[in-house]
Amino acid sequence: MTAQDQWFDSAITRLADPQNQRVWSIIVSLFGDLAQGPDDRISGAALTRIIQPMHVKPEAIRVALHRLRKDGWIDSARSGRSSEHHLTEFGRVQSAAVTPRIYDRAPKVPQNWHLLMSEGGGSLEDLLLTESYISIGRSAALGSGNVPSNCDDMVVFDVNARNVPDWLKSRLCPSDLIAACCCLADAVKEVRSTKPGEVDLTAAQIATLRTLIVHRWRRVVLRNPDLPPMFFPDDWRGPDCRDAVFALLDILPKPDLGALNAPI
């Protein structure tokens, strides 16, 4: 076994999400990273080459693809003896909605925040579901930018935070999220620092590593609102983790779909 193979294997172990290795979710991350365009296709053989090294059985890939088709995320087409898969229009919309946050290297924290307070229930809950509002207690939500038009029945304050108590910090950033973030930061740093000087990875190998990184980062960054630093607990390592994630992705540049799909 070469140094490169050893590194690749241990990188897979290190980067695998200890919490969630659901195959359908990994496939969603994979398409979001590598084949989000309307004409992008990934062959069944390429999918297997990318995912199987994560210790996922071909049968599990088939089951996951079946589920994703049923849920309207993925469409598949036969072409001779092989098959080709692509995101549906629905799948691309879902994917595109989160892509900017996942791939933002230096997210700008909004300057203008407002607080909505409802008399109780109803319209505020709708808003929390449909817009990117951050719930603070039972009947208040924090948001940035323009106030939505349907807020006549709410108290609307422009706000500037002056104190954020621990109970709110740990509600916004619970300890499991802090731990997941630390753990990912450590993993990507170690994978990067242990990489042999010269490696010659295949397109599929690069895709395997990228998918693992993006999948796991997605599950940290999307749970984490872009609030000013004072809202975060002291042990939150979000910015450190983000830097480490992109430092590793940068040395694993996105492979070409043609190269990925090319029969070996």
Added chain:
Amino acid sequence: MTAQDQWFDSAITRLADPQNQRVWSIIVSLFGDLAQGPDDRISGAALTRIIQPMHVKPEAIRVALHRLRKDGWIDSARSGRSSEHHLTEFGRVQSAAVTPRIYDRAPKVPQNWHLLMSEGGGSLEDLLLTESYISIGRSAALGSGNVPSNCDDMVVFDVNARNVPDWLKSRLCPSDLIAACCCLADAVKEVRSTKPGEVDLTAAQIATLRTLIVHRWRRVVLRNPDLPPMFFPDDWRGPDCRDAVFALLDILPKPDLGALNAPI
């Protein structure tokens, strides 16, 4: 009966609070208006002359004074065959605490507001009791000026109100308060406009009318936080009422205590 006597009698009827003619409370208003100084005394005879025209029996005045002594508001001293009454230190502190708001002709609405949000109950409730905070919902309170020092466990936002919904307006300014304010504004305007050109009221008569006005105004103004105009319902007539109250007080200048206490 002279035109002046007729006017005085109908003014008493018009100015009497339809909701609260509790005698001890009227006496508190009276001392607050006329005898708030540490050396100020009002004789029992003067008290009777001021309050009896409000259709209050001497016995009711005695009972009220007894209660006020028991509660530590008033002290009384015998002097020969008559008695003299004065506010205690406690009574003066209580009275002084509300005097600025009652007699403010043009209250300045604070420019800087903050919102405190608690995780639930506890410290916020204490604050609502001890400081001049305005409750907004179960776990939030609006205040002006400096943030108290004991707010580490609360979310503190500097705020600027952009929308105040009807439910909050009518919570801050319920319909009975709006009605009480309208009714008082109408009463003081009518009393002023029907005053005969020339009147020659005794010190006690002036004190009677002033006490009725201040007593009723106190019960409107102290229920009404000094919030920016956008927090008030459209039918709130607070500023109009305030102007009318002071216009009437201005033609009934505070009588001298010596004149009030002088035996007739």
